Amino acid sequence: MKCLLGIFFSLLFIFAAPAAQVVNVQYIHDLIQQRWNITVPKNELLTDSSVVANMEYLLRAIDVANYKLNRWQTTNYVASEYATTAAADTVAAQQAVDGLIKFIGFPFKLTTIDTADSFQFTISAKGTFYVNWGDGKEEFFERTDTSEQLYTHTYDVPGEYTIALDGKATAYSNGSTTPAISFNNNQNIAAISGSLGQIFSTLANGTQPKFYYTFGNNPNLTGGIPPALFSGVEGKPAKNMFYGTFYGDKNLSGEIPAGLFSGIKGEPMEGVFYRTFENCSGLGGGIPDGLFDGLSGPPARDMFHATFAGCSGLTGNIPSGLFAGISGAPAQRMYNATFSGCSGLTGAIPNALFGRFDGAPQELMFGNTFFSCSGLTGSIPADLFAGITGQPAKRMFEGTFNVCTGLTGSIPADLFAGLDGVPVEKMFYNTFAGCSGLSGVLPAGLFAGISGDVAPQMFYRTFYNCSKLTGIEDGAFGEFTGTVQNQMFTETFYRNYALTGDSVKSGGKYLYEIWPDATKNYVGKMYSDDTGLSDWNDIPSVWK
Numbered sequence: 379m380k381c382l383l384g385i386f387f388s389l390l391f392i393f394a395a396p397a398a399q400v401v402n403v404q405y406i407h408d409l410i411q412q413r414w415n416i417t418v419p420k421n422e423l424l425t426d427s428s429v430v431a432n433m434e435y436l437l438r439a440i441d442v443a444n445y446k447l448n449r450w451q452t453t454n455y456v457a458s459e460y461a462t463t464a465a466a467d468t469v470a471a472q473q474a475v476d477g478l479i480k481f482i483g484f485p486f487k488l489t490t491i492d493t494a495d496s497f498q499f500t501i502s503a504k505g506t507f508y509v510n511w512g513d514g515k516e517e518f519f520e521r522t523d524t525s526e527q528l529y530t531h532t533y534d535v536p537g538e539y540t541i542a543l544d545g546k547a548t549a550y551s552n553g554s555t556t557p558a559i560s561f562n563n564n565q566n567i568a569a570i571s572g573s574l575g576q577i578f579s580t581l582a583n584g585t586q587p588k589f590y591y592t593f594g595n596n597p598n599l600t601g602g603i604p605p606a607l608f609s610g611v612e613g614k615p616a617k618n619m620f621y622g623t624f625y626g627d628k629n630l631s632g633e634i635p636a637g638l639f640s641g642i643k644g645e646p647m648e649g650v651f652y653r654t655f656e657n658c659s660g661l662g663g664g665i666p667d668g669l670f671d672g673l674s675g676p677p678a679r680d681m682f683h684a685t686f687a688g689c690s691g692l693t694g695n696i697p698s699g700l701f702a703g704i705s706g707a708p709a710q711r712m713y714n715a716t717f718s719g720c721s722g723l724t725g726a727i728p729n730a731l732f733g734r735f736d737g738a739p740q741e742l743m744f745g746n747t748f749f750s751c752s753g754l755t756g757s758i759p760a761d762l763f764a765g766i767t768g769q770p771a772k773r774m775f776e777g778t779f780n781v782c783t784g785l786t787g788s789i790p791a792d793l794f795a796g797l798d799g800v801p802v803e804k805m806f807y808n809t810f811a812g813c814s815g816l817s818g819v820l821p822a823g824l825f826a827g828i829s830g831d832v833a834p835q836m837f838y839r840t841f842y843n844c845s846k847l848t849g850i851e852d853g854a855f856g857e858f859t860g861t862v863q864n865q866m867f868t869e870t871f872y873r874n875y876a877l878t879g880d881s882v883k884s885g886g887k888y889l890y891e892i893w894p895d896a897t898k899n900y901v902g903k904m905y906s907d908d909t910g911l912s913d914w915n916d917i918p919s920v921w922k
Contacts, residue, residue: 484510484542485576491598494566495536502526503558503578503587504549512539524551538568547578550587554617558587562594569601575610580641586616594625602632612641615673618649626657633663645675646704652680657688664694665723671699676706677735683711687718695725707737708766714742718749726756730764738768739797746777757787769799770828776804781812788818795823800830801858807835811842819849819879826853831860837870844871849879857885862893862900867921869903878910881917890918 490497490512501507506520511531521527533539550558558578561567570593578587589608593599603624620639624630634655651670655661665686682701686692696717713732717723727748744763748754758779775794779785789810805828810816820841841847867889871877882889893901898920905911905922914922 484544484572486543486570486572486574488541488543488561488567488571489569490537490539490541490566491568492538493536494533494539496530496532497539497541497564497566498528498530499564500526500528500560501558502551502553502556502560503547505545505547507543507545507547507577509544510542512541524549524556526551526556543577545577547587548581550578550581550585554588555590555621556588557590557592560590560592561596562591564596565598567593567596567599569599570607571604573604573606573609575606575608575641579610580612584613586613586619587611588616588619588621589623590618591622591625593627594622596627597629599627600629600631603630603635603638605635605637607635608638608641610641612643614644615642615647615650617647618652619647620651620654621649622653622656624655624658625653628657628659630658631660631662634661634666634669636666636668638666639669640672642670643672643674646673646678646681648678649680649683650678651685652683653687654685655689656684656686659688659690661689662691662693665692665697665700667697667699669697670701671703673701674703677704677709677712679710679712680714681709682713682716684715684718686720687715688720690719690721692720693722693724696723696728696731698728698731701731701733703733705734705736708735708740708743710740711742711745712740713747714745715749716747717751718746719751721750721752723751724753724755727754727759727762729759730761731759732762735763735765737766739766739771739774741771742773742776743771744775744778745773746780748779748782749777750781752781752783754782755784755786758785758790758793760790760792763793763796765796767796767798770797770802770805772802773804773807774802775806775809777808777811779810779813780808783812783814785813786815786817789816789820789824791821791823794825795827797825798827801828801833801836803833804835804838805833806840807838808842809840810844811839812844813841814843814845816844817846817848819851820847820854822851822853824854825856827856829856829858832858832863832866834864834866835868836863837867838865839869839872841871841874842869843873845873845875847871847874848876850877850882852880852883855882855884858889858892862896864899865902867901867904869906871908872903872906874905874908876910877905877908879912881905881908881911881913888913888916890916890921894918896920 497511501521502524504521504524507518509517509529509531511517511533513533513535515531517529517531519529547558550556559574574589574592575587580586619642681704743766806825870882880888884892889901889904890896896918901921903922905914905917908914908922911917
């Protein structure tokens with residue numbers, strides 16, 4: 379309030395006005411007091427403040443009322459519109475006031491659980507902020523820096539309270555994991571409404587707020603995500619901008635609002651949607667078509683790492699254009715665990731789901747992307763990884779389709795056609811493990827571009843329990859050399875009961891011929907239970 383009074387008193391020395399601009403100042407003061415219980419200081423320099431003042435003085439008095447009511451949302455009035463109003467007429471004065479003072483209300487509110495005895499949150503932003511704690515107590519504070527500050531309120535009587543927040547941020551911390559505001563791990567949040575983006579909006583210079591774990595780990599948070607929660611946040615995203623925003627809020631319900639990120643436009647940034655909805659198992663409905671429409675440009679590291687992981691309540695098809703604007707060289711972990719555990723998603727994986735790639739593989743680029751998406755059906759699109767070319771990367775397809783039991787059809791011959799180089803650690807670790815619906819033969823050339831010295835766990839459980847695969851065409855695998863490596867072929871075809879024909883060959887030789895002295899530590903149970911193979915009786919026991 380001291381700040382408000384300081385602003386007002388600095389406006390008291392006003393130029394004299396023509397007689398046509400006289401107003402009834404006393405009436406205006408009384409009206410504001412009666413309607414909103416706001417006392418606007420009068421200009422004591424005026425000899426007769428009940429009769430004479432100029433319109434500029436009146437408008438600034440009304441500005442103070444707006445300032446108090448609307449928490450620094452400015453009044454866009456045009457002084458000339460009222461400059462000739464003889465506001466000594468109280469009707470005209472009342473109309474002028476009603477036209478200028480609009481109570482907009484608090485942009486963001488939240489409700490506590492009914493046993494809340496305290497509440498706290500942090501702000502790491504510069505600006506002026508206002509909080510109504512819901513028990514008749516208010517707090518007004520101006521921040522002159524962006525350091526993290528904890529704000530705590532204790533209630534005299536535990537119960538359910540509606541907390542309202544307003545203000546305007548003018549600067550944000552440049553820390554890559556520093557949220558503008560955070561309610562992380564707050565046990566007392568029951569529901570949220572309104573817009574945080576109106577308070578923590580994009581600055582004029584393009585600086586973005588971050589919502590890093592802003593609502594993360596709130597076990598009692600229920601209800602839906604407000605559609606306008608981030609309205610006012612627009613433009614190019616920032617690093618880790620929505621990292622873990624709702625992480626672990628398993629009791630959130632309703633659908634993800636279609637326009638939740640509609641203001642975000644431009645190139646993806648590292649970690650921009652990392653873990654955003656991870657483990658929000660109560661969210662339902664489909665993933666909105668166009669949720670990430672504003673993104674356009676080359677992939678960034680961790681951009682969709684675990685975005686929907688554990689969202690078992692999501693239903694429907696994955697939108698075909700969900701990542702359509704993304705094209706260019708792959709990035710590390712770009713789709714790592716994106717849909718992991720989304721067992722409620724159905725339908726086929728869309729053709730070209732991940733946009734257009736042009737470049738070499740990166741570590742964990744598709745690690746566990748569809749892990750345990752048991753509701754997905756249909757065949758794996760042949761062009762799903764089109765454009766990815768060059769030397770394999772560590773763990774590049776680790777667990778990509780692991781336990782996708784509903785996938786059917788044959789594995790496309792050109793699925794990994796762009797790969798060309800020596801093996802690397804865990805490159806196909808668990809890639810198709812548990813895909814019991816896949817059928818047909820492994821096509822010649824599936825891994826043909828990969829050749830050279832073997833690497834640890836390079837095909838560990840790749841086709842584990844793919845019980846409907848019927849054969850392995852000659853040339854499906856590359857030409858492997860070098861000394862044995864830890865678990866390089868452990869359980870690769872474990873429990874592939876339907877396999878017939880020859881086992882894996884490399885350069886015209888069976889693998890067990892290339893490494894006759896291999897032990898279980900390197901190739902254990904590679905062909906366990908695959909008794910239908912034509913060379914079953916020739917396969918050394920350590921391989922089965």
